[in-house]
Amino acid sequence: MAVWIQAQQLQGDALHQMQSLYGQHFPIEVRHYLSQWIEGQLWDAIDLENPQEEFKAKRLLDSLIQELQNKAEHQVGEDGFLLKIKLGHYATQLKSTYDRCPLELVRCIKHILYTEQRLVREATNSSSPVGGMMDSMSQKYQQINQAFEELRLLTQDTENDLRKLQHNQEYFIIQYQESLRIQAQLSSLATLPIADRQLREPALLNKRATVEAWLTREANTLQKYRLDLAEKHQKTLQLLRKQQTIILDDELIQWKRRQQLAGNGGPPEGGLDILQSWCEKLAETIWQNRQQIRRAEHLRQQLPIPGPIEELLNELSSTITDIISALVTSTFIIEKQPPQVLKTQTKFAATVRLLVGGKLNVHMNPPQVKATIISEQQAKALLKNENTRNDSSGEILNNNCVMEYHQTTGTLSAHFRNMSLKRIKRSDRRGAESVTEEKFTILFESQFSVGGNEQRLYLTLSLPVVVIVHGSQDNNATATVLWDNAFAEPGRVPFLVPDKVVWPQLCDAINMKYKAEVQSNRGLSEENLVFLAQKAFSSSSNNPDDYRNMTMTWSQFNRESLPGRNFTFWQWFDGVMELTKKHLKPHWNDGAILGFVNKQQAQDMLMSKPNGTFLLRFSDSEIGGITIAWVAENPNKAGERMVWNLMPYTTKDFSIRSLADRISDLNHLLFLYPDRPKDEVFSKYYTPPLSKAVDGYVKPQIKQVVPEAAAVPEPRVGIQPIWDHGASPAPVSHPHTYGIFPPMSDSMLDAEGDFDLDDTMDVARHVEELLRRPVESQWGGQQS
Secondary structure (H helix, E strand, O other), X not given: OHHHHHHOOOOHHHHHHHHOOOEOOEOHHHHHHOHHHHHOXXXXXXXXXXXXXXXXXXXXHHHHHHHHHHHHHOOOHHHHHHHHHHHHHHHHHHHHHHOOOHHHHHHHHHHHHHHHHHHHHHHHOOOOHHXXXXXXXXXXXXXXXXXXXXXXXXXXXHHHHHHHHHHHHHHHHHHHHHHXXXXXXXXXXXXXXXXXHHHHHHHHHHHHHHHHHHHHHHHHHHHHHHHHHHHHHHHHHHHHHHHHHHXXXXXXXXXXXXXXXXXXXXXXOOOOHHHHHHHHHHHHHHHHHHHHHHHHHHHHHHOOOOOOHHHHHHHHHHHHHHHHHHHHHHOEEEEEOOOOEEEOOOEEEEEEEEOOOOOOOHHHOOOEEEEEEEEHHHHHHHHOOOOOOOOOOEEEEOOEEEOEEEOOOOEEEEEEEEEEEEEEOXXXXXXXXXXXXXXXXXXXXXXXXXXXXXXXXXXXXXXXXEEEOOHHHHHHHHHHHHHHHHHOOOOOOOOOOOOEEEHHHXXXXXXXXXXXXXXXXXXXXHHHHHHHHHHHHOOOOOOHHHHOOOEEEHHHHHOOEOOOOOOEHHHHHHHHHHHHHHHHHHHHHOOOOOEOOOHHHHHHHHOOOOOOEEEEEEOOOOOOOEEEEEEEEOOOOOOOEEEEEEOOEOHHHHOOOOHHHHHHHOOOOOEEOOOEEXXXXXXXXXXXXXXXXXXXXXXXXXXXXXXXXXOOOOOOOOOOOOEEOOOOOOOOOOOOOOOOXXXXXXXXXXXXXXXXXXXXXXXXXXXXXXHOOOHHHHHHHHHO
8 A cells, every 4th residue: 555655645747647547447536445455466467468368357357346346335424325336336337348358457557556656756766765665665565465365366266176075075975875775775676586686686786886986986086175175275374374474473563563662752653454454354364264174174074084184174273263363362452552651540541452353243242341450470470371360450440341343444442531540559679679660561351252152361461551659750650661662572571671772772762752752853963962971971982983882771771870960861861851842842943952062062162152152051960951151251350251151940940931031131142152143043932022001000021130240341249130110100220229139249150150040030039029019009109
């Protein structure tokens, strides 16, 4: 289906060329609704110049019409009714057009597919990674569909052989009854006079000999037919196993892996429609062969002939049962995972789906699904078939749901919409493991029968879940989930992950997470990752190659604090993500935030730039902080310049006043590094000027300043709060004070030029409270 998906993305002249391929001779609707089937057929295997190939073309035409009719029959609803009529009309139209010349249909479709592939290749440039990936996907889908076609032909062949065997066996039984009748006649001769007996006996003996000779030959023939049929079934089941392995162990496992990485911010795992269609084809083919094997066994029981066929049929029956059991077990999946960081007493949802439920008629008696939370140890025991199914590690409310069949989509699924974890029972923790490292899983279980057999239990486990009871645990729980999702291997013992990984692997994981959390296409650059490596490994090297073979352990990631800090590497990085997500997203997307730069690097970068040049970097010393560094004159030493750093802003600060407004407030900040005027970068984010007073009140506005020692060469002591007051009754003299501001001194500046704005914001809040009072009372003293 990949070629058609790409063809639909064509634009301009390419789109017009693609549309011109279709018309009355081959409607575009047929291409759309049968795209997967069309791309899966072996059109190139038919030689258009060879008239003897016409029977192959006729078979493809018949299959195309059958597919169209099947698609039409499954349409329901008002829109489905119209489509049903249209598709039925197209089936009749194509049969009328190509029934006498089926090779022309093959010629038409080959031309369409060739032209579409050329247009797509030209549009996407197949040498690009995306183009190459789509070509590879298209080739894989074609191989799968070709295998299904081969299975269909094999199954049809064994069906024909089975009918022939049944016909021959029925005739054999008739002849066998004839031999019994002859034997009865011979036995009855004993009661006749000798003359009569001698007259009739020779003819009956000859007839009996002839029939018995025929029966002997035919018994051998039947035995050969049975063995040939069994060998054909063995070949079919081998191909079925191979096809099922590709779909379940490759495609479905890859889908589950994409689902897991989506939990870390990776691209969506994609829909299940194609996978379900493949699984349904598997189920249909398996079921047809299962019925054939049962009929062959019935024929054997009806007419036992000594030989190896009984053992062969038992083996075939056992194999086909294993295949269908594996199919049902593997296709009972979690379509929508529960949240992997799960807070108690909080509502959550999940969806479970059976991909073959419609084809195997499970929906005729909709099964119930139950959800239970179990520990990592219980999950291990469950997979070892140890009897711990009645154990649980907590209580989930609203944990039972009946599967619903949606006829329009053919899906059978259970939607748990209002589950809630009421309580959790934790196990004894190992060593340094914290509660946010303990993994659980949601077990979904259901009992149902397939094809009228006895009921069986089917189970599926969710991705690992970390249970928290307070929001403060979310940060560390997310680290556990991130590490597990990124580095888990398919088929692992629950929920083992490597204790250490090479640095580039971790870079991929945190970059994926960062882009998803910040909702940005601007990920972490190589320079950003070098900065993170320096922080993680306490290194000063700026060479990315120095870190490629270095490994990082889980303890380094989120157990051990960074040197000289009271937080871990992950806690610092998560703080950066949270701050950027909540308050800095547009500025990060604009490229206005360098972010991952240390203090020394910032100084080296700024000292070569004009005064007033500034940059934004994430704080090294505080979780979720960002600081402004700028270059200016040293007020204490004429002719010397220095780099100043504001104390970091946090979420608390930006909830009062945005970053853009704070930068606007600071007049000594002129150019964003390297040389962009600040208003050019930030003005679109400035808060508009305040309106005039309403009903005698002035709406306050807080502005920020820093000690002018950092802004101009002449030092002035103290922080001067400024506010806009709109149409205030009297002007405000900035040097005038009202006895509300605490005295400030140069002690606010540390040796590296850092300023603590906490006091500044305390003053600002005080001012805000003051300005909430009516204008008359606020300014009455000055008016007098």
